[in-house]
Amino acid sequence: xxxxxxxxxxxxxxxxxxxxxxxxxxxxxxxxxxxxxxxxxxxxxxxxxxxxxxxxxxxxxxxxxxxxxxxxxxxxxxxxxxxxxxxxxxxxxxxxxxxxxxxxxxxxxxxxx
Amino acid sequence: xxxxxxxxxxxxxxxxxxxxxxxxxxxxxxxxxxxxxxxxxxxxxxxxxxxxxxxxxxxxxxxxxxxxxxxxxxxxxxxxxxxxxxxxxxxxxxxxxxxxxxxxxxxxxxxxxxxx
Numbered sequence: 675x676x677x678x679x680x681x682x683x684x685x686x687x688x689x690x691x692x693x694x695x696x697x698x699x700x701x702x703x704x705x706x707x708x709x710x711x712x713x714x715x716x717x718x719x720x721x722x723x724x725x726x727x728x729x730x731x732x733x734x735x736x737x738x739x740x741x742x743x744x745x746x747x748x749x750x751x752x753x754x755x756x757x758x759x760x761x762x763x764x765x766x767x768x769x770x771x772x773x774x775x776x777x778x779x780x781x782x783x784x785x786x787x
Numbered sequence: 788x789x790x791x792x793x794x795x796x797x798x799x800x801x802x803x804x805x806x807x808x809x810x811x812x813x814x815x816x817x818x819x820x821x822x823x824x825x826x827x828x829x830x831x832x833x834x835x836x837x838x839x840x841x842x843x844x845x846x847x848x849x850x851x852x853x854x855x856x857x858x859x860x861x862x863x864x865x866x867x868x869x870x871x872x873x874x875x876x877x878x879x880x881x882x883x884x885x886x887x888x889x890x891x892x893x894x895x896x897x898x899x900x901x902x903x
Binding site: 718719775 | 791793821828829830831833836880882891892893894895896897899
């Protein structure tokens with residue numbers, strides 16, 4: 675079946691550090707891949723997406739590349755800020771359909787000033 | 788950008804009360820809306836898919852008589868937690884899928900439900 679596995683948190687970094695949050699997936703066919711961010715007490719916001727192999731999604735300094743050969747979609751940012759503290763969810767939508775989304779368990783990120 | 792309004796943001800009520808949560812798409816039409824439940828420090832669990840003008844599709848293990856969903860228009864879906872008990876306390880999040888392919892879901896800010 676379809677599933678998403680992401681690194682467990684919490685992840686604690688100092689401001690301006692480099693961030694990587696690993697995400698791998700299992701899916702039949704060619705899913706769309708997403709990263710969502712949830713700030714404290716809020717709902718989810720779409721951070722970035724990629725719909726086919728080798729696509730790179732990017733937003734607010736975050737990037738993730740759709741790697742079909744390694745079934746991965748790792749989230750990276752070169753220099754994190756305190757305001758990036760949140761929970762990050764990797765997710766997939768099977769077979770390029772944007773309806774039913776399967777979420778990973780989330781990774782809590784703490785950025786220290 | 789696309790905005791989804793979810794109301795109320797927080798509810799505290801006594802056991803046995805029924806609670807209605809509204810999910811509105813403010814600047815787009817959504818044939819399909821989704822209801823999720825999130826336990827503390829855990830991921831989102833899809834509860835049901837709400838389709839305008841038809842019955843909702845519930846995920847396995849979700850009681851349809853407990854969680855009533857109505858999607859009466861292209862911009863509004865409601866979730867009613869009937870006869871709520873403490874174990875129903877959770878964070879409920881809705882999302883709306885804009886009509887048309889290739890559009891991502893847009894999420895509401897969630898409703899924190901606390902049953903005493």
